[in-house]
Amino acid sequence: MSFFSQEFKWGMTGNVHSSSIEGIHDFSRGRIAPSLGFFAEIPLETFQRSIYSPLRYYIFPVLEYSMEGEKTILEQGRQYYRNDYVAFALYGKFHFYRGFFENFYFMVGPRFAYNVSENRAGPTNDEAGYINLRDDDMKKMSISVSGAFGYVVNDKLEAYIRFDQGLTKVYPNYDVMRTWNRLLGVGISYYFN
Numbered sequence: 001m002s003f004f005s006q007e008f009k010w011g012m013t014g015n016v017h018s019s020s021i022e023g024i025h026d027f028s029r030g031r032i033a034p035s036l037g038f039f040a041e042i043p044l045e046t047f048q049r050s051i052y053s054p055l056r057y058y059i060f061p062v063l064e065y066s067m068e069g070e071k072t073i074l075e076q077g078r079q080y081y082r083n084d085y086v087a088f089a090l091y092g093k094f095h096f097y098r099g100f101f102e103n104f105y106f107m108v109g110p111r112f113a114y115n116v117s118e119n120r121a122g123p124t125n126d127e128a129g130y131i132n133l134r135d136d137d138m139k140k141m142s143i144s145v146s147g148a149f150g151y152v153v154n155d156k157l158e159a160y161i162r163f164d165q166g167l168t169k170v171y172p173n174y175d176v177m178r179t180w181n182r183l184l185g186v187g188i189s190y191y192f193n
Contacts, residue, residue: 009041015162015187019068021081021170023177024135028070030184031082037064039189041093058093060107068181072122076129079122083138087113089146103152111146111164113181115139134173142181143168150189158189 014037018030042059069081091109096102118138125133144167150160166180 007043009191009193011039011041011189011191011193013037013039013062013064013187013189015160015185017066017068017162017183017185017187019066019181019183020070022166022180022182024133024171024174024179025070025072025079025081027074028072031067031069031071031080033067033069035064035066035087035185035187037062037066037087039063041191056095056097058095060091060093060109062089062091063087064089066113066183068183072128074123074128076123076127079128080120082117082119082121083115084117085113085142086116087111091146091148095152105150105152105158107146107148107150107160109146111144113142113144115142134175135171135179137171137173139168139170139172141168142166142170144181144183156191158191159187160189161186 015035017035018032020028020030039060039062044057064087066085066087068085069083072079089109089111091107093105093107095105115138144164146164148160148162150158152158162185164183166182170179170181
C-alpha cells in the first residue's frame with residue numbers, strides 16, 4: 001500500500017515580510033526583507049479517498065533563507081538588527097477542493113531556524129542610554145509556529161499570507177520580558193512540475 005501518490009510536486013517559494021523581535025528594543029520597527037527557498041508538496045493518498053471529504057491533505061516541507069530582525073528609531077540615530085536564518089518548516093497543508101473556497105488552502109506547522117548572520121549597526125546601547133540591556137548574546141536556534149493562508153492562481157502559481165510566532169527566546173540573558181521572533185509576510189510559490 002502506498003502512502004504517497006504519484007502527484008509529488010516541488011518548486012520555489014519567496015516572500016517579502018516584516019519581521020521583529022517582541023519584548024525588547026523600544027521604538028522598534030520591523031525589518032522589511034525577503035525570504036527565498038524550495039518546497040515539496042507530498043499528497044497523503046490515504047486521506048484523500050473519501051468522496052465526502054472537502055479537504056486534500058499534504059505534507060509541505062520548506063527550506064529557506066530568511067532575512068529577519070528589526071530597527072530601532074532613537075534620538076541618537078537608528079539601530080539596525082539584521083539577523084539572517086536558514087530555516088526548515090514542516091507544514092500540514094489543507095486544500096479546499098470543492099465549493100466556493102475551492103482555490104483556497106491553509107497551512108500550519110513548526111519552523112526551525114538557525115542564525116547564520118547577526119549584524120548590528122548604528123549607535124551602541126551605551127550611546128543610546130540603554131545600560132545592561134543584555135541583548136549581547138543571541139540564541140542561534142529558533143523554534144516557531146508558522147501558519148499561512150493561500151490562493152491557487154493556476155497549476156503553477158500560488159499566493160499566500162504567512163505569520164510566524166516564535167516560541168523560543170532570542171536573547172536568553174534578557175529576563176524582563178520574553179523576546180520572540182515574529183514575521184508577517186506575503187509571498188508566492190511556483191511549481192516546477
